[in-house]
Amino acid sequence: MKGIVAFTLLCLVSSGCLALVHHFTKETRKENREEFENRELEGLVPSLSNSELCLQGLELYRVEERGYGGKIKLAVVYENSTLSGVRALSHTETPGFADILNPESWISNFGQMPLDHIDAVTRATITSKAVIKAVQKVNADHASGISPCN
Amino acid sequence: MQLASFNETALRRNIAWVQLLGLCPLLAVSENLIHALALSTASAVVLICSAVIVSLLRTFISDALRLPALVVVISTFTTLITMLIESLSWSLYAAIALYFQIIVTNCMILGRLQSVAIRSRLAEAFTDAVYTATGFLFAITALTVARVLIGLALPLAEQPVGAFIIAGVLLALVQKVFREPRKTSEDFRDTASQQS
Numbered sequence: 023m024k025g026i027v028a029f030t031l032l033c034l035v036s037s038g039c040l041a042l043v044h045h046f047t048k049e050t051r052k053e054n055r056e057e058f059e060n061r062e063l064e065g066l067v068p069s070l071s072n073s074e075l076c077l078q079g080l081e082l083y084r085v086e087e088r089g090y091g092g093k094i095k096l097a098v099v100y101e102n103s104t105l106s107g108v109r110a111l112s113h114t115e116t117p118g119f120a121d122i123l124n125p126e127s128w129i130s131n132f133g134q135m136p137l138d139h140i141d142a143v144t145r146a147t148i149t150s151k152a153v154i155k156a157v158q159k160v161n162a163d164h165a166s167g168i169s170p171c172n
Numbered sequence: 173m174q175l176a177s178f179n180e181t182a183l184r185r186n187i188a189w190v191q192l193l194g195l196c197p198l199l200a201v202s203e204n205l206i207h208a209l210a211l212s213t214a215s216a217v218v219l220i221c222s223a224v225i226v227s228l229l230r231t232f233i234s235d236a237l238r239l240p241a242l243v244v245v246i247s248t249f250t251t252l253i254t255m256l257i258e259s260l261s262w263s264l265y266a267a268i269a270l271y272f273q274i275i276v277t278n279c280m281i282l283g284r285l286q287s288v289a290i291r292s293r294l295a296e297a298f299t300d301a302v303y304t305a306t307g308f309l310f311a312i313t314a315l316t317v318a319r320v321l322i323g324l325a326l327p328l329a330e331q332p333v334g335a336f337i338i339a340g341v342l343l344a345l346v347q348k349v350f351r352e353p354r355k356t357s358e359d360f361r362d363t364a365s366q367q368s
Contacts, residue, residue: 051259
């Protein structure tokens with residue numbers, strides 16, 4: 023009985039500590055994440071504001087898809103209504119397998135060849151299929167007229 | 173419990189090279205000295221804090237709930253330190269977040285808490301945790317330095333394959349230096365004849 027009470031207290035105290043630290047670091051962690059994602063975007067689009075991009079004929083979609091290790095956040099860009107590039111903003115895929123998400127690697131195929139010519143990658147099947155699925159989803163939205171510019 | 177000396181804990185019975193615990197992060201982050209130091213510092217903080225808490229609570233932790241209690245303590249500190257790193261240095265977090273998160277499964281920490289902290293007084297548990305963590309730091313630094321230096325001439329060393337090979341060689345070296353010579357059948361016969 024004493025053990026159960028102590029264990030319950032231990033769990034309460036530890037969740038309390040986690041909640042406290044989570045609360046106090048929430049803002050900085052969010053800022054850090056956004057700063058990082060924006061830096062990733064810089065190679066893809068000239069500006070981060072949707073209105074400026076739309077004036078230049080660029081449409082920037084952000085999409086999330088479940089990969090192997092959690093959510094993969096992607097930015098999908100259309101230039102004059104054709105797919106011009108995809109960038110991974112954040113992910114928690116297993117290191118090594120996630121190399122296909124580096125800007126210069128497999129993911130750079132998007133925009134360079136037709137979407138249905140891009141195959142999943144052996145050894146990173148789930149990650150690559152998730153990216154393809156997300157881009158297809160955006161593509162369907164784009165085709166049906168849903169755009170960040172409207 | 174008798175506290176082992178620094179030499180004994182950190183070198184002769186090094187947690188990684190002799191006891192073969194905590195090898196997963198050791199192999200994973202040893203391609204870069206900053207990552208290696210960051211991960212071993214984070215592991216050290218988790219180990220030392222957990223050892224202190226577990227030692228303080230050791231009379232309250234019942235046998236049946238020992239493992240869940242230890243895991244709660246370790247995972248709390250792991251999550252705390254992951255959140256802190258996420259808010260302090262995003263670039264570090266982005267590079268090796270996964271390995272920070274899996275400190276929770278590092279068998280070095282659970283092993284040390286189970287074998288020492290839970291049956292030691294505060295000072296002993298703390299000292300043992302510091303010694304063990306230092307040993308882990310030595311191990312990971314040695315592997316990283318070896319990989320980086322050999323990698324200058326032989327790029328294979330920076331690949332995961334290279335990590336395994338170099339780790340194997342280091343392991344053999346440490347065992348050779350620190351292991352007591354194995355007793356041969358002659359030695360056993362000698363002791364047997366002395367006893368009779």
